Amino acid sequence: MTMTCNDRNSVMNQKTILTLAALSLAASLFNGCGKTDSAPPGGDAKTEAGGRAYTIGMSQCNLGEPWRVQMNADIRNAAEKHPGLKVVFKDAQNDTLKQRSHIEELVGSKVDLIIISPKEAQPLTEPVAKAMDAGIPVIVLDRRLLGDKYTCFIGADNKKIGKAAGEWIVKSLGGKGRVVELMGLMTSTPGQDRHSGFREGIAGSDIEIIFEADMKWLEPDARKEMESALSRFDKIDLVYAHNDPGAHGAYLAAKAAGRDGIKFVGIDALPQEGVAYVQQGILDATFQYPTGGAEAIEQALKILKGEPVPKETVLGTRLFDKSNVAQGGQELK
Amino acid sequence: MSQGPQPQLPSGLKRFVASPAGRAFIALLLVLVVGVVFNADQAFFKIGTHRDTLRQASVYGILACGMTLVIISGGIDLAVGSVLALVAVCGAKMAIHWGWSGWLVIPASLVVGAAAGGVSGVVTARLRVQPFIATLAMMVLARGAAKYASGGMKVSTAVQNADGTYRYVDVPALFRAIDTRILGGNLSMVTVIFLFCVAIAWIALSKHCWGRYLYAIGGNEESSRLSGVPVLAAKTCAYVASGMFAAVAGLCQAAQEQQGDPEAGAGYELIAIAMVVIGGTSLMGGRGGIGLTLLGVLTIGYLDKILSINAVPEAGRLMLTGIIIVAAVLTQRRNRT
């Protein structure tokens, strides 16, 4: 007298397939086909001084990082100042293939100019080249492409920022001190650059790096590493973290341990994060990793008017510390 | 019971060493010995180091408590890291931006966690979708919900005014209470919360019918069903509990960062699973317990700390941790008859 379990299995299979189908449908709806978002102001009625309205397509590789959200915000704010400018934003949600199709869509809808912050260099070089062939100028922001088939590149230089941080730290500690370096993901270029730039900036001084660890840009990891440093070393003068969340985590660790007198330096300087930390006295200094959004619009206007622009623009950084944060920081070239 | 002229271990000790608890204990002991040897200028012997080890392991440990319940019942919960983020964001919003008191924030956060767990539970138990897939879907869903609720930015003490400037709110009392130290600065509050979670999970598993049902379902679901065990309700409750533990972890995380980060907790579910598995609870279900998980939490926590105070570079840490996890699991398997 045996039981047959086949029926139960087939019921479960049907249910599983239906549920999976429903879930994947929902997931794809959430992902969307890439989000589009236009800048509110202006509309089409007003025109630029040159007599026509311009449409700019902006392809962002992802909006998961607050820094990129800031980049879009900077572009939007800069564009708002020019009534004839309309910006169409596309978010590729960190999918290279999506970003490729976004570029093709923008070319297809014949925008006047494209700004792109690419996810990766290799897969996006060709679509951009095709856009150039179609007569649409392309500004590349933050991450480079291969070759030179684009109008211009605007980006920050992490080495320079690291070096500026190093130099500020040397000045602030009077040339000597015991420093902890909390590094970002050292398999990424920004991490490596902010590290090597920093070492360049402190070269020749009596600054001693007593402890360094990779906190992978994450605040909880930075806090954990700082605790280890605190338990090993009784005297720490300053903590240099590759980003502001890391510096914040180190600060909280020191505060919980009751260790005063340590300075904290970070990088990124987002208004609601790094700059706010300086204003609240949590960080002693932070260095802006500029998004280049405003510069992009500036150069876009020049291009649209037919004026020449430099092929490469390396952005400087801004220092925010107690002395200048109220004035919006100090520009360093 | 010694035989002949050779001294032997008493049989009680032999049995302990062969048991899952014994093996987990030995693994922890080995890690501690490594710490003693590589003590990073005596740092390993400072009480602060131990306090910090427990602190940093606590959030993972809280997740591991819920994970133990789910794994014993024969399932798995991959969503706990995302639910942690969701509650971190919601809790931060409630406590920082809306100024709610802890008495409101805590129950509300538990409700969010329970709801997320409840969805996972219903999809798994009633719709008979495999737990791996159901909780994977919830992992994505909860992460999306966290990002949506936070607007993509961290929910912090810097609150944006209508005109775009920022005003700074105080860190709420609830967060300050969670992120403190007691016992003369030698024990973190989050560790106390973790141990409290361990106690609750232990009571449920050992003292309540529901715990026995979870073991039975994990051991043989059909036999349990035919013996009148309320399989559907018990399994769903396991996922609800896991969601609630994730909520507690989320509040602890937010308190320790003084903000609600929608990206928090990424990958935490795997660490929680590793802690449960190293402790000796079987991934097939039906065997294990909270005591074992506690040993697993300490083993991984101390290993992490030892690598940290010795400033071992990242690549080395990953490889060592991986090797040790595999070794621990292999020794468990060999000794099982």
Added chain:
Amino acid sequence: MTGITKRFGEVTVLREVSFDVCPGEVHVLAGENGAGKSTLIKILAGIHTEFAGTLEFNGRPARPRSPLEANALGVAVIHQELSLIGLMSVADNIFLGRTPVRAGLVCDARQREEAAHWVRQLGLDLDVRRPVEQFPIAVQQLIEIAKALSQNARVIVMDEPTSALNAPDVEKLFALIQSLKQRGCGIVYISHKMEEIERIADRITVLRDGRWIGTTPAKNLPRAKFIEWMVGRDLGEQFPRRAPNPGSERLRVENFSVFPGGSSAKAAIRNASFSVRAGEILGIGGLQGSGGSELFFGLFGAYGGRTQGSVRLDGKEIHFTSPRQAIESGVAMLTNDRKATGLVLSLPIVANATLAALRELSSAGWRRPARERAAAEQTTQSLQLRAASLDAEVGTLSGGNQQKVAIAKWLQTRPRLLLLDEPTRGIDVAAKREIYQLMDRWTAEGIAILLISSEMPELLSLSDRIAVLHRGRITAGFTRAQATPEAVLAAAMGQDHFAANAEISNP
């Protein structure tokens, strides 16, 4: 096959069995459940490789060490549970294990061509690229036969091939068997169905309890003798039972149908009607697949209430939709597979013995370990369970002791109706006697028992009355005095037989 003897552990399943097949004949292999037919076939198919005895193929000794080798020797087996892989295509299935390859790459086109050829031979016209599971069971069975043919099998074994077929398909199968005979294939046909055996058998071999009873041309074996061979005159031990003293009616079932797969699917039990009184044992006879376990599951609410018809327990109408409900109403079900559906092997004896009654042994959900232990001790001792400690994992116990733990679990719920499905399966003789004595005691206490047993002697001597199932219908009802092994077996194989005073009806 000569002098085949096979042992599993201490249990001898086949004893000096001889069997042969000639080209162009249908040789029926018959016997009750547990007679050893499947084991013999598995030896022929190369699935069991350790046995005593010899095999000869075309006069040459050979010993297949794997199914693949058996195939190479010309043996193809069509199992009762089809061995096709549902998700794979027909062509892939036919050539499974013998996929034509060239330099490691599968020759898809050639495979398809050949598969289509074989399939056509069977009168089928289908697309060999489609996955097998899309075709109805009848077609799948023919695909299995095509697979056997494509292996150029000289001996084809068919194990209950018509269990899933309807009448027209059965005719097609028989026509096919005729053409296979003409080709010179020898066919080993395993079946329980009298009508079929009488139709197609050339020779018949009967096994009983692992022993060879006889082989003879079919025309020399009248039905009565056939059944006598299957059942045997000697009933082994009789189990003396006290005079039954049944009380009031405990269970009355009328027009009961069970649909395991949902109401649209096939009914496992159709329009069954019977009753049991307190202190009475109603035996449920029938062969494998006749629906006994499904009847129990349906009564117990294990199919979520997918039943129809009227069930009355002590006069009260009931319809259980979950096992929990049944247990709370005093019904208990001992399943026929204690390892898979009866016990949780990873838990200790105490836990298993208290699993069904855990709620009652606890206070508002909080467990009372002392109470549980006392209850477990009491029930296991009354069953004479021999174990070192109550904390031993049930998976480490012997079969007999495991069964006692399962029984202890159900006793703890103080049932008034016990559904026992093969309670002595896989248990040594001493433990069996203990369980028979227990059943005696239970009926004395007024518990009503429904008993499924595939061991004829056991069924006949324990039951006060017997209802026999055949393909989901009750075909016969007997009182204790009227039940003979031949009559029961005949009814199990499809013959209707209703004795007077049996109070078992089938409208």
